[in-house]
Amino acid sequence: MDIITYPVLFEKVEDMYLVTVPDIGQMTQGNDLTDAIAMARDLISLWVMDLEDSKQKVPKPGSIKFNVPEGAFVSYVDANITEYRKKYGYKIVKKNCSIPAWLNTKAEELGLNFSKILQEALIEKISANNTSH
Numbered sequence: 001m002d003i004i005t006y007p008v009l010f011e012k013v014e015d016m017y018l019v020t021v022p023d024i025g026q027m028t029q030g031n032d033l034t035d036a037i038a039m040a041r042d043l044i045s046l047w048v049m050d051l052e053d054s055k056q057k058v059p060k061p062g063s064i065k066f067n068v069p070e071g072a073f074v075s076y077v078d079a080n081i082t083e084y085r086k087k088y089g090y091k092i093v094k095k096n097c098s099i100p101a102w103l104n105t106k107a108e109e110l111g112l113n114f115s116k117i118l119q120e121a122l123i124e125k126i127s128a129n130n131t132s133h
Contacts, residue, residue, distance in 0.1 A: 002082045004048060006061045008040045011072035019043070021077075022064040028130050040077045043130060045084035052081070 009020040017036035019028045028043045030036025051058050
C-alpha cells in the first residue's frame with residue numbers, strides 16, 4: 001500500500017486539538033493544528049504498518065460513519081505508508097542498555113528474549129504516549 005487517506009475529526013479543546021481517526025478507532029492530539037495533522041499522519045502510518053505486518057485487513061477510508069460534534073471539523077489526512085516504512089520501518093537498530101546483574105541472571109534463567117521484551121515495552125510506552133497526546 002502506498003498512500004491512504006482517511007477522514008479525521010479535529011476538535012479544539014482548550015489549547016490543543018483532539019484528533020480522532022474513526023476508521024482505525026484511534027485518537028491522538030496536537031499542540032496546534034499543524035501538529036495535530038502531523039500526529040494524525042503519524043498515527044495512521046504506524047497503525048496501517050502494524051496491520052499490514054500482522055496480516056490484518058486495513059480498514060477502508062470512510063468505512064465508519066460518525067457525527068461531528070459542534071465546534072469540530074473533519075478534514076482528510078493522507079499517509080504515504082511506503083515512505084513512512086522506509087523512514088521508520090523495521091530496520092534493526094542495535095542499542096545497548098544496562099540492567100542490574102540480578103535481573104539479568106533471573107531473566108536468563110527464564111530464557112527470556114531481551115530484545116523482544118524491550119521492543120514490546122517500548123511499543124506499549126509509545127502507544128500510551130500517543131493516546132495521551
